[in-house]
Amino acid sequence: MILGSNGQLGNVLSLELASSNYIVTALSKDSLNITDSEAVYSSMSRIKPYLVVNCAAWTDVNLAEKFPTKANLVNAESLRGITRACLELGIKLIHISTDHVFSGMQVMPYAVSAKRFPVNQYGESKLGGEIVIESSMTENFWILRTSWLYGNSDKDFISKILKKYRANNYLFIII
Secondary structure, eight states: OEESTTSHHHHHHHHHHHHTTOOOOEEOTTTOOTTOHHHHHHHHHHHOOSEEEEOOOOOOHHHHHHOHHHHHIIIIIHHHHHHHHHHHHTOEEEEEEEGGGSOSOOSSOOOTTOOOOOOSHHHHHHHHHHHHHHHHOSSSEEEEEEOOOOSSOSSSHHHHHHHHHHHTTOOOOOO
C-alpha cells in the first residue's frame, strides 16, 4: 500500500512496483485522508497490505512556516493512526522522512544515531512523525530520510533550479 500516491515519490514508486508485478494499492489524498485515523484503520483492515510505504506528506517548506499546525497534522499527527493500524494489523511500515530533521550544519553525512535538530517548521513536523513511529513501534518499521527528489516532475530540484535560472536569463551550456 502506497500512501500519498499522487505525490512525486508516491506516483513513481507506485508505477515502478506495479510494473515489477507487485500488487500495489496506491492511495492518494483524494482516496484516503491520512489525518482521519478511523479511515486509515478501515482501509488497512479491508486491504490487509503486507507493507505500507508512507509517501504522504506536507512537503512545502515555506508554507509549513506559515501553517505549522497544518504541516504538523499531516507530517506528525497522522502517524498516530497509521502506526496504530500497522501495529494492530501486523503491517510493516516504511516512512519517508527528510534531512530537514537535522540542522544542516554538519559537513559529513549524518549517522543514523545523529542528534536531530530541525531548524524550521517543516523539519519539526517531520521529526514529530519520526518520534510518533519510534515511540509506538519497536520493530517492522523503517524511516528513510531523503533530501531533494528529482525526475518525472516540474517540482523537483533540477527543474526548480533550471526555472530559476531561466527566469533570470542565465545561459546554460551543457557539455
